[in-house]
Amino acid sequence: MSAIKLTQYSHGAGCGCKIAPAVLDSILRTDIQPINYPNLLVGNSSKDDAAVYDMGNGTGLISTTDFFMPIVDDPYQFGRIAAANAISDIYAMGGQPIMALAILGWPIEKIGAEVAQRVIEGGRSICAEAGIPLAGGHSVDTTEPIFGLSVNGTISISHLKKNNTAQDGDLLYLTKPLGVGILSTAQKKEALEELDFELLLKQLNKLNNIGQQLGPLESVHAMTDVTGFGLIGHLMEMAEGSKLGVTLYYNQVPIIEASKKYLAKRIVPDATYRNWNAYSSQVSFEKGVDVMQAFSILPDPQTNGGLLIAVAPDARNEFESILKDQNLGEFANPIGHFHPAGEKRITVS
Structure with a gap:
């Protein structure tokens, strides 16, 4: 796949190297009294994908940053993936990306500068696909390779989408299958087959x-x-923020079929266990669900994963037509629905 095996230089991979939810909550805890910024429409008060600032003219400025350690061995592909993942936060708010800055941490003594150049080139290529400039950035000498972007976008405030505004009865959709964490872990263990890598x-x-x-x-x-x-x-964040419960139709959740054969070999990211430990107390399973498989799939850490979308039920046909028109027809089926919260926040049926 590549003469350079970047994943061997890092202890984590992609978004799987995120700090565990409980630890992150501890880090973000503060005794400082919050200051009210009237123009800050989305900030630390919610667990959303990006910050949004009201520019005063009906437009919101969306600002986000995302970076991580290599999820694939090839430096060019690492750059592309990290960039696509960072830009996704703008799209998740319903916005249009307008500019990006690069964030690079590089172990210069271990890996040559020419490899870092390929990472940046990959990031530049994805920015070009998104129609935005990679306009600058910052770099430091680190012990492990790190790359990502800080991205700005814009949106009409009336079009802003948050993660905590689902409504009772909404249908739930997901635009990409799960299993990326399993496949990337298989690659790190040098067990991933070539076709599955593609x-x-x-x-x-x-x-x-x-x-x-x-x-x-x-x-x-x-x-x-x-x-x-x-x-x-992320479904828990959506349900808790919206003060609702959600029923997830497990058999409708899209899963990368190839990931199941690696599960059979017990190839599971470490972050899967951390995620499950963080959220399992608020999850119940109905009879007939393959709980062991669900345990490995539902908390699987995704990198540049799909959009999770709450849609009014009376707009189902219109929404699914849009997905089909955008070559996303395979995801034009609801994977769950929102309802008043019960004893458990999420029910897997």
Whole structure:
């Protein structure tokens, strides 16, 4: 796959190297009294994908940053994937990306500068696909390779999508299959088959630009992207923030079929266990669900995962037609629905 095996230089991979949810909550805890910034529409008070600032003219400025250690061995592909993942946060808010800055940490003594150049080139190529400049950035000498972007975008405030505004009865959709964490872990263990590697790259390189088209739809009530906390973690954030419960139709959840054969070999990212431990107390399973498989799939850390979307039920046909028009027809089926919260926040049926 590559003469350079970047994943061997890092202890984590992609969004799977995120700090565990419980630890992150501890880090973000503060005794400082919050200051009210009237123009800050989305900030630390919610667990959303990006910050949004009201520019005072009906437009919101969306600002986000995302970076991680290599998820694939090839430096050019690593750059592309990290860039696509960072830009996804803008799309998840319904916005249009306008500019990016690079974030590079590089172990110069271990890996040559020419390899870092390929990483940056990969990031530049994805920015070009998104129609934005990679306008600058910052670099430091680190012990492990790190790359990502700081991205700005814009949106009409009336089109802004948050992750905590789902409504009772909304249908739930996901625009990419799960299993990326399993496949990337198989690659790190040098167990990934060539055809499965190509499948992995295709998904990791795909921009979530459908989000920009969904912003103007009033029937899309909430939206987020699925990344390092897995489907179960990001769905929990959506349900808790919306003060609702959700029933997940496990057999309708899209899963990369190839990931199941690696599961059979017990290839599972470490972050899967951290995610499950963080959220399992609020999850119940109905009879007939393959709990062991669900345990490995639902908390699987995704990198540049799909958009998780809450849609008004009376707009189902219109919404699914849009997905089909954008060559996302295989995801034009709801994977769950929102309802009043019960004893457990998520029910897997």
